[in-house]
Amino acid sequence: MTKAPSDLENLLVSFDLTDPLRDRLYLVLAALPSEVQRDFIEDDRFCIRPLSREKSCETLLALPAPDGSGSRCVVLKKRLASCSQAFGLYVIAHELAHAYLRNGSWEQFTDPEEAADALAASWGFDKPASWF
Numbered sequence: 684m685t686k687a688p689s690d691l692e693n694l695l696v697s698f699d700l701t702d703p704l705r706d707r708l709y710l711v712l713a714a715l716p717s718e719v720q721r722d723f724i725e726d727d728r729f730c731i732r733p734l735s736r737e738k739s740c741e742t743l744l745a746l747p748a749p750d751g752s753g754s755r756c757v758v759l760k761k762r763l764a765s766c767s768q769a770f771g772l773y774v775i776a777h778e779l780a781h782a783y784l785r786n787g788s789w790e791q792f793t794d795p796e797e798a799a800d801a802l803a804a805s806w807g808f809d810k811p812a813s814w815f
């Protein structure tokens with residue numbers, strides 16, 4: 684299985700080519716370990732979508748269950764394109780970490796939020812000291 688750029692770009696189909704959030708998302712996806720990229724690319728239930736303001740009531744998603752059932756859809760707010768680059772990339776990586784972990788634990792981190800932060804940091808996306 685190759686990780687050709689087109690495979691990653693297939694994960695971006697919900698975003699306009701002109702959407703700055705698409706660029707940030709691609710930066711994060713391209714930095715992920717190949718086994719994580721493969722996990723996303725090969726799972727038909729995995730998707731990443733921009734949060735649509737008009738349809739904000741649709742953003743309540745089933746959290747993925749540890750057994751792999753349920754949704755693996757990541758929804759990103761538009762604000763992630765306009766906040767600082769470090770914070771935007773961190774949040775995107777954090778949400779992708781939840782999806783990769785099926786909202787579960789990672790290594791010694793049993794709390795899903797701590798696990799997502801730790802995994803995102805291992806990918807190079809530390810929680811910024813400043814959120815702006």
Ligand SMILES: [Zn+2]
Binds near residue numbers: 777778781795796
């Ligand atoms: Zn989280």
